[in-house]
Amino acid sequence: MSEQQEAVVGVGENGLDRWVIRVGNIVMWLYVAAVLISFYEVIMRYFFDSPTVWVHETTIAIVGMSMAYGGIYCYSTDSHIRVNLFTDLFPERVQKIFAIIVDTLTLVFSVGGGYAMYYMATRAVINPAGGFYMQRSGSAMNSVWPTVTKLFILLVFICLIVQAFLHLLTKLRTFRKGE
Secondary structure: OOHHHHHHHOOOOOHHHHHHHHHHHHHOHHHHHHHHHHHHHHHHHHHOOOOOOOHHHHHHHHHHHHHHHHHHHHHHHOOOOOOHHHHOOOOHHHHHHHHHHHHHHHHHHHHHHHHHHHHHHHHHHEOOOOOEOOOOOOOOOOOOHHHHHHHHHHHHHHHHHHHHHHHHHHHHHHHHHOO
16 A cells, blocks of 8 residues: 555554455445446336346445444554544543543443344254255245345454554553653
């Protein structure tokens, strides 16, 4: 990645952040794919009177997974939304304490969200009798996108847990050193 790209995208605090950023620069093109297949649906439906059964579910899955990935991407680039108006009123040491609190809350949230997603994902791949299956949408397409999406979001939460832990460790180390 060039210096100019790093300035635009941002560089993560650790190797995981840098990996998430690199993958995110590819994942962002999935939005283009979603637009193109939606455009394809419009052309097929309104010009050839031949609507598809797969475009809607596929687009929803692509955009949903991309949005989930966008969360860890923003966390990696430190570009998530925050209210600096309040924290900027305090000295730098207090701001660092706020940052530690935020990362602690992020870790708690990600563990809770990961647990909930684990619960949902296991029900998407294990039937009540205990055997493997893939939950389907129940639509005309009857795709396995619900299973794929739930498993992907579970992976995103696992990544967020590791990220929040690493960010918290980094902030605690720098706080102790007085940097």
